[in-house]
Amino acid sequence: MDIMMGQPFAVCERGGRLNNEDSVYPQPEVSSPKQRLFIVCDGVGGSEKGEIASALACESLQTYFSSFLQGNPTEEFINQAVKYTESRFDDFVSSNPSAKGMATTMALLYVGTNGMTLAHIGDSRIYQFRKGQILHETVDHSLVNSLVKLGRIKPEEVSSHPQKNVILKAISGTENPVQAEVTLITNVTPGDYFFMCSDGVMECFDDKALSGLFEKNVSSDLLKTEVLEACNNISRDNFSFFIIPVNNVQETVSIKHFILSFFYSFI
Structure with missing residues (x-):
């Protein structure tokens, strides 16, 4: 499968906070249709700790992919990348004890020859839209989502719940290892x-509003502008997102399949 992307558009902004604890890879200004790996991380830990955690996670995950990936990433490979990132956190905290407790969410997308591989930890989210319809949406690793599953609260109560920002999984180091959902x-x-975002974006859009936005027959650049304007006007948090359009998809034919087809054409 040869997936050809259009120009991705990205934003990573401070929003209503004093500092930006979100990080993305690649940086918005260098993102191109040839990019295969996309990452959104939302740091937690207060002050500059969250900022360090998200940036270190993006850098470590990218380093692991560029150094060791052969072919398409498997679930095992991605979780090895997470383990490597956790060890990098340990090293940083060992040299900077004040950073103890820092952590980050992760949303990761890889454009492969077998499809799109999605992985997430925490409440940074990934969507797949087709003509505005949500075909896939990652499920947050959050307290409120667990309460919904248990029937303790209703889905419509999530946005106003006092603990809506409590996450159950985050990258923080080898003392608290986590597994990505792939x-x-x-x-x-x-x-x-494909739309990737930190939870600051979700302050401005629910699923219905996002579907309406991606249903419009407009350019990716205009979609970016509309999301950015809404977040600037509404969000009290940092907000980051990628808009990744699919331009074309071609099925690749293996050499073995080609030879067999050629042979049977003469029978």
């Missing part, structure tokens, strides 16, 4: 959009 999306067609 999904391979093979149902990918031209015109699809």
Whole structure:
């Protein structure tokens, strides 16, 4: 499968906070259609700790992918990348004890030859849209989502719940190891959009509003502008997102399949 992307658009902004604890990879100004790996991290820990955690996670994950990936990333490979990142956190905290307790969410997308591999930890989210319809949405590792699953609260109560920002999983170091939730999306067609975001974006959009936005027949650049304007006007948090359009998808034919097809054509 050869997935050809359009120009990705990204934003990583301070929003209503004093400092920006979000980080993204690649940086918005260097993102291109040839990019395969995309990461959004939302740091926690207060002051500059969250900022360090998210930046260190983006850098460590990217380093692991660029150094060791052969072919398409498997669930095992991605969780090895997470373990490597946790060890990098340990090293940093060992040299900087005041950073103890820092942590970060992770949303990761890889454009492969077998489809789109999605992985997440915490409440940074990834969507797949087709003509505005949500085909896939990652499920937050959060307290309120667990309460919904248990029937303790209703889905419509999530946005106003006093503990809506409490997450149950985050990258923080080897003392508290976590596993990423990994999904391979093979149902990918031209015109699809993948949207990655930190929870600051979700202060401004629910699923219905996002569907309405991605249903519009407008350019990716205009979609970025609309999301950015809404976040600037509403969000009290840092906010980061990637808009990743799919331009074309071609099925690749293996050499073995080609030879067999050629042989049977003469029978």
